[in-house]
Amino acid sequence: MKGLTTLILLCVSTISYATEQAEEIFKQLAPSLYQIRLIDTASGEKSSIGSGFQISSDGLIATNYHVISGYARHPNKYTIEIFDHKGKKAPLTLQSVDVINDLALVKRITDTEMPFFEIAKSVPQKGEELYSLGNPHDLGMIVVPGTYNGLKKESFNDRIHFTGSVNSGMSGGPVVNKNSEVVGINVATSGNQIGFLVPHDKLLNLYQRYKTSEPVNIDTQMAQQLANNQDKLITTLLNSAWQMRPLGEGLIPVVNIPFIRCWGESNADKADAIVSAVVANCSLDENTYISNNFFTGSIEMEYRYMQAKELSDTKFYQIFERQLNQVMPGNKAGKDDVTEFQCQHDITSPSNQAITNKSVFCTRAYKDFPKLFDVLYIAISVDKGDKALLSHFTIAGVSQDSALNFTEKFMESISWK
Amino acid sequence: MEIIIEEITRAHKLIARHKFLQNNINIGRGYDNDIIMADPHICAQHLNLSFNGEHWVLNDDDSINGSFYEDEYSKTKLAINQHIVHSGQVFVIGKSLIRVIFPDHPVPESISFSPFENILNLTRHPVFLTLSILCFASVTGWLFNLHNPVEATFTGLLVPAIGMTLMFTLWPAGVALVSHLTKHEARFWGQLGICFVFFNLMWVSDFIENLVSFNASSQSMFGMLASLLPILLAFCLFWLNCHIGFQMTNKRRTVVAACMTLLLFGGSFLIQLSKKPEFSIRPAFNTTLMAPSYLFARSNNVQDFIENSKTLFTKAQEAAKEEEK
Numbered sequence: 001m002k003g004l005t006t007l008i009l010l011c012v013s014t015i016s017y018a019t020e021q022a023e024e025i026f027k028q029l030a031p032s033l034y035q036i037r038l039i040d041t042a043s044g045e046k047s048s049i050g051s052g053f054q055i056s057s058d059g060l061i062a063t064n065y066h067v068i069s070g071y072a073r074h075p076n077k078y079t080i081e082i083f084d085h086k087g088k089k090a091p092l093t094l095q096s097v098d099v100i101n102d103l104a105l106v107k108r109i110t111d112t113e114m115p116f117f118e119i120a121k122s123v124p125q126k127g128e129e130l131y132s133l134g135n136p137h138d139l140g141m142i143v144v145p146g147t148y149n150g151l152k153k154e155s156f157n158d159r160i161h162f163t164g165s166v167n168s169g170m171s172g173g174p175v176v177n178k179n180s181e182v183v184g185i186n187v188a189t190s191g192n193q194i195g196f197l198v199p200h201d202k203l204l205n206l207y208q209r210y211k212t213s214e215p216v217n218i219d220t221q222m223a224q225q226l227a228n229n230q231d232k233l234i235t236t237l238l239n240s241a242w243q244m245r246p247l248g249e250g251l252i253p254v255v256n257i258p259f260i261r262c263w264g265e266s267n268a269d270k271a272d273a274i275v276s277a278v279v280a281n282c283s284l285d286e287n288t289y290i291s292n293n294f295f296t297g298s299i300e301m302e303y304r305y306m307q308a309k310e311l312s313d314t315k316f317y318q319i320f321e322r323q324l325n326q327v328m329p330g331n332k333a334g335k336d337d338v339t340e341f342q343c344q345h346d347i348t349s350p351s352n353q354a355i356t357n358k359s360v361f362c363t364r365a366y367k368d369f370p371k372l373f374d375v376l377y378i379a380i381s382v383d384k385g386d387k388a389l390l391s392h393f394t395i396a397g398v399s400q401d402s403a404l405n406f407t408e409k410f411m412e413s414i415s416w417k
Numbered sequence: 418m419e420i421i422i423e424e425i426t427r428a429h430k431l432i433a434r435h436k437f438l439q440n441n442i443n444i445g446r447g448y449d450n451d452i453i454m455a456d457p458h459i460c461a462q463h464l465n466l467s468f469n470g471e472h473w474v475l476n477d478d479d480s481i482n483g484s485f486y487e488d489e490y491s492k493t494k495l496a497i498n499q500h501i502v503h504s505g506q507v508f509v510i511g512k513s514l515i516r517v518i519f520p521d522h523p524v525p526e527s528i529s530f531s532p533f534e535n536i537l538n539l540t541r542h543p544v545f546l547t548l549s550i551l552c553f554a555s556v557t558g559w560l561f562n563l564h565n566p567v568e569a570t571f572t573g574l575l576v577p578a579i580g581m582t583l584m585f586t587l588w589p590a591g592v593a594l595v596s597h598l599t600k601h602e603a604r605f606w607g608q609l610g611i612c613f614v615f616f617n618l619m620w621v622s623d624f625i626e627n628l629v630s631f632n633a634s635s636q637s638m639f640g641m642l643a644s645l646l647p648i649l650l651a652f653c654l655f656w657l658n659c660h661i662g663f664q665m666t667n668k669r670r671t672v673v674a675a676c677m678t679l680l681l682f683g684g685s686f687l688i689q690l691s692k693k694p695e696f697s698i699r700p701a702f703n704t705t706l707m708a709p710s711y712l713f714a715r716s717n718n719v720q721d722f723i724e725n726s727k728t729l730f731t732k733a734q735e736a737a738k739e740e741e742k
Binding site: 317325329344373 | 564567634697698699701702704705709710715716719720723727728730732734737
């Protein structure tokens with residue numbers, strides 16, 4: 001009984017200590033913490049909200065790119081302003097962005113030196129207690145204690161796995177350690193106490209690059225970042241081992257990289273199906289946010305093996321033709337962002353002549369980011385009467401050379417056993 | 418002196434033809450006339466036509482609604498009194514038309530039997546016609562089955578096959594009806610025979626179009642050429658419809674058939690164009706797939722395919738620049 005009482009007291013005292021510490025940190029940091037508002041110029045009302053924090057004495061504020069993306073894409077439609085802990089408003093200007101890591105630097109005009117957050121010099125220890133700050137759902141600034149759980153596994157661009165509640169509106173808010181140093185920036189949540197943060201070194205990089213040379217044009221800066229990121233991704237994919245795996249009687253390439261995750265499905269349980277189908281798809285689980293209706297940076301590969309059961313060849317290929325009509329791009333983009341797809345098709349075979357495909361290649365260009373394209377490839381084997389292999393990929397926001405290099409390797413990899 | 422008087426419709430189609438040997442002819446509604454008209458707008462004693470030894474002269478007998486000479490060129494009506502008649506002239510009495518012709522009036526050249534007549538006679542033969550319709554219905558049923566995601570039963574296919582066949586019968590029936598209404602011979606069976614031959618040829622053209630589109634790459638012109646085939650077939654069908662159902666010159670028949678083809682394909686193109694959204698996120702490409710036994714084209718290699726894809730990037734980039742303007 002004594003032991004239990006001691007344990008309960010210990011827990012209560014730990015919780016109360018953590019709460020006190022959180023309160024202390026909040027009080028200390030509140031003057032450098034802001035709510036960031038995107039104001040619709042026509043209506044004068046806020047269009048979206050997020051959080052931000054000061055990182056220099058001269059008024060430089062860090063936040064998420066997605067908090068101010070409306071302004072970055074349509075500077076004439078919106079203005080950005082901050083709302084500080086005393087309820088004062090001030091206008092902001094956009095200085096620099098890191099669209100890949102979802103970061104942005106905005107600036108307020110100030111004559112006096114202002115308090116600011118220190119950015120940590122080192123990475124936290126796994127299990128270390130961290131404090132996430134922000135303004136969830138416009139309810140007021142809060143502090144949320146949580147735990148550092150290392151970097152997210154199977155991620156192409158690093159994200160910290162934070163065990164704590166990161167809610168809408170807290171985006172762009174800082175996550176600090178016990179010494180009040182910024183170790184991450186709130187960026188996303190998966191619910192159930194699973195939050196994701198941008199590591200502090202990404203912010204440090206952006207800040208230092210900004211100090212060296214301020215970007216002339218945000219669109220050009222974004223285009224360069226998107227191109228670099230996709231080139232890095234495609235180079236990694238092309239240089240990694242492509243394992244050939246069987247799918248029915250076909251052989252499909254599977255890229256052996258942790259951040260490309262594969263899933264499979266089949267209709268083996270449906271005895272009355274007229275066609276037996278096995279599906280495998282591999283994709284990058286992350287994409288780059290550009291605006292509400294425009295995402296890029298994704299890559300998807302899909303393979304489908306189909307075998308006819310007591311079905312004429314003509315009808316079997318008719319079923320396949322219907323599947324060709326359902327092809328859609330892998331990312332979200334609209335008329336303002338991209339052109340319509342340009343397509344070509346042909347009957348093709350790889351160098352080893354191991355398969356004959358009807359291949360289709362389509363591409364569309366980004367309107368605001370020159371030399372970036374979405375590409376789509378789909379091929380269906382047309383050399384076996386009662387069985388066929390579909391191979392398909394889409395890549396978003398890629399350069400012409402990267403896209404064609406990937407297409408060539410992909411086309412050369414598909415074959416029959 | 419011999420004279421021929423024709424009763425004609427407003428479209429100058431012949432209703433009745435009378436030949437007279439006497440020098441004086443009376444036309445009217447009265448039963449004592451040489452030509453007894455039924456038109457209530459014509460008087461009992463309406464018109465008199467007499468030969469004065471040199472000319473035939475027309476005299477209106479003070480009729481209520483008068484008699485008029487229809488000027489062929491100006492299309493104006495001129496009241497007649499002591500009008501000297503020339504061969505081929507048309508006169509309006511009441512709401513009816515008559516044409517006066519002299520025995521030496523030239524007639525158009527004889528039309529020789531069309532080489533199509535034999536084919537037309539074959540297509541309307543009951544055995545051929547039945548086979549033709551059965552062939553159409555079978556292909557229709559087979560196509561329904563092909564486009565059905567699950568295996569369909571025979572009776573399940575019978576209804577759409579018969580339904581489609583009946584629907585396609587409406588066209589020859591419609592043409593025959595128009596022929597009949599325009600005082601031509603209806604020739605329904607002839608229309609039906611030739612239409613079903615062409616409907617079956619349309620299936621063949623569909624198949625050829627699919628075959629070409631499956632085998633040809635997007636760089637090839639064959640796909641576009643194959644799509645001209647149904648247009649050509651439709652033109653031929655309309656031309657033959659006119660040939661069977663209406664008496665007209667070859668030139669006029671060609672113009673009518675061309676106009677109908679334009680209406681059909683131009684109309685469906687306009688409908689497609691109007692349905693096309695301003696912007697589509699869905700890629701549009703040739704999706705034709707056929708079984709391997711229909712593949713005749715040689716495979717292209719990957720390098721050439723990649724090389725051809727390069728032009729798409731240029732096109733897309735140009736489209737982006739164009740739309741930005």
